[in-house]
Amino acid sequence: MTTPLIDRYLQTVRRSLSTPRRDDIVRELAEDLHERVADREAALGRPLTDDETKALLEQLGHPLALATRYGPQRHVIGPALFPIYWTTLKISLGGSALVNLAIAIALLVSGASPARALGPLAAFPFTIAIIVFGWVTLIFALIDLNLPRLVSTAGFELRGLMDRPSTAPTGPPRRWTILAEIVGSTIFLGWWLAIPQAPFLVFGPAAAFLALAPVWQQVHLPMAALWLASLALLWAVLLRPDWARGSVISRLGSDVLGLSIAFILLRADALVQLAPHAEATTGALDAVDAINRLGRVVLAIWILAASWSLLQGLYRLIRTPSSPNA
Amino acid sequence: MKPSESAAEDALLENLRLELRRGGLVLAVLGQLRREHYGYTLRKALAERDLAVDEGTLYPLLRRLESQGLLSSEWREEDKRQKRFYTLSPAGRRVVRQLVAEWRGLNVAITRILEDE
Numbered sequence: 001m002t003t004p005l006i007d008r009y010l011q012t013v014r015r016s017l018s019t020p021r022r023d024d025i026v027r028e029l030a031e032d033l034h035e036r037v038a039d040r041e042a043a044l045g046r047p048l049t050d051d052e053t054k055a056l057l058e059q060l061g062h063p064l065a066l067a068t069r070y071g072p073q074r075h076v077i078g079p080a081l082f083p084i085y086w087t088t089l090k091i092s093l094g095g096s097a098l099v100n101l102a103i104a105i106a107l108l109v110s111g112a113s114p115a116r117a118l119g120p121l122a123a124f125p126f127t128i129a130i131i132v133f134g135w136v137t138l139i140f141a142l143i144d145l146n147l148p149r150l151v152s153t154a155g156f157e158l159r160g161l162m163d164r165p166s167t168a169p170t171g172p173p174r175r176w177t178i179l180a181e182i183v184g185s186t187i188f189l190g191w192w193l194a195i196p197q198a199p200f201l202v203f204g205p206a207a208a209f210l211a212l213a214p215v216w217q218q219v220h221l222p223m224a225a226l227w228l229a230s231l232a233l234l235w236a237v238l239l240r241p242d243w244a245r246g247s248v249i250s251r252l253g254s255d256v257l258g259l260s261i262a263f264i265l266l267r268a269d270a271l272v273q274l275a276p277h278a279e280a281t282t283g284a285l286d287a288v289d290a291i292n293r294l295g296r297v298v299l300a301i302w303i304l305a306a307s308w309s310l311l312q313g314l315y316r317l318i319r320t321p322s323s324p325n326a
Numbered sequence: 327m328k329p330s331e332s333a334a335e336d337a338l339l340e341n342l343r344l345e346l347r348r349g350g351l352v353l354a355v356l357g358q359l360r361r362e363h364y365g366y367t368l369r370k371a372l373a374e375r376d377l378a379v380d381e382g383t384l385y386p387l388l389r390r391l392e393s394q395g396l397l398s399s400e401w402r403e404e405d406k407r408q409k410r411f412y413t414l415s416p417a418g419r420r421v422v423r424q425l426v427a428e429w430r431g432l433n434v435a436i437t438r439i440l441e442d443e
């Protein structure tokens with residue numbers, strides 16, 4: 001017999017398998033689980049409870065990790081870290097693609113020729129995507145090489161997969177989350193520091209006629225320094241998982257930093273301008289104007305979201321004890 | 327010993343243990359499949375010989391050994407349920423013979439080395 005819990009687990013495994021034999025694999029796992037449940041129920045003389053079924057499924061491991069083991073053996077990123085690497089890569093590539101798409105739409109709306117507007121987007125797989133892929137893979141490969149201890153202790157909770165908790169968790173964040181934040185922050189910091197020498201990293205091939213406005217020079221170094229401090233705090237939280245207050249402070253710091261920068265940018269005359277040697281055609285000027293307007297709208301929305309996050313963080317800070325035993 | 331050194335040593339030991347076990351596990355599975363089994367009974371047979379293997383390791387391993395041509399498998403009915411039975415392929419039988427000889431030689435050599443201590 002199968003229960004809804006087992007069905008959901010197996011469906012998650014199935015969705016995560018990339019092989020054409022996924023149905024066959026899931027059928028075999030279902031058969032194994034059936035026998036295990038039957039044996040256990042025969043020994044107990046009663047049906048298994050939900051908690052006992054969950055415990056049985058937890059022995060199989062995270063569905064994504066289980067599915068990954070059916071794939072070809074990977075050497076750069078090991079199976080333990082591969083699921084989170086894959087998720088981070090998809091988010092990073094998706095985010096970069098969205099930014100490029102927004103620029104292309106802004107250019108089209110402002111009357112730029114389709115070739116000029118869509119050219120950077122067409123070049124995306126060969127430019128920005130390769131850079132993002134390289135950075136994410138490099139950072140994860142270094143973590144996989146040097147921090148097996150962190151990986152081996154970062155388990156998973158089936159409950160998180162199966163249930164939707166009625167209230168937000170208030171305890172310290174799990175190591176996977178912090179590790180993902182460290183990777184994301186490190187990639188962002190490297191990207192941010194490289195921008196002055198390579199505006200290409202922001203605009204892609206559109207850097208031929210677009211440049212960042214002077215306001216970015218004001219915020220560049222302070223933002224890098226503060227981001228570095230936030231990164232250091234994340235490492236401290238990772239190495240001291242019981243320091244719940246530290247993680248809350250780290251998030252608050254990021255929110256305050258982001259809000260400060262966003263307000264400075266919102267008050268600036270422009271966010272982007274024509275590149276120094278670009279021809280000031282009507283189409284190019286309209287494109288710059290459209291991107292500036294779009295940027296201000298995005299900033300305003302982001303400020304609202306970050307303010308809400310800041311308020312939540314302050315509330316958690318008040319509620320979080322300074323030590324686990326407090 | 328500092329806690330950080332102890333944790334690093336534990337992690338190192340765990341890595342070495344897994345590495346040592348990995349090769350042995352392949353041989354144990356191949357050896358056990360000289361007789362036909364499906365996944366569940368294979369796991370029980372290994373556990374009865376004090377080699378517990380979790381499903382998340384065993385089933386992907388069976389698929390990999392099959393794709394390497396060392397095992398053959400088929401779905402068949404038993405006790406009114408369809409089960410996937412595995413057994414050694416002719417190539418698998420040849421490989422197991424050589425691996426067993428290799429294992430025995432290694433075992434003798436390592437035992438001698440450790441007895442010298």
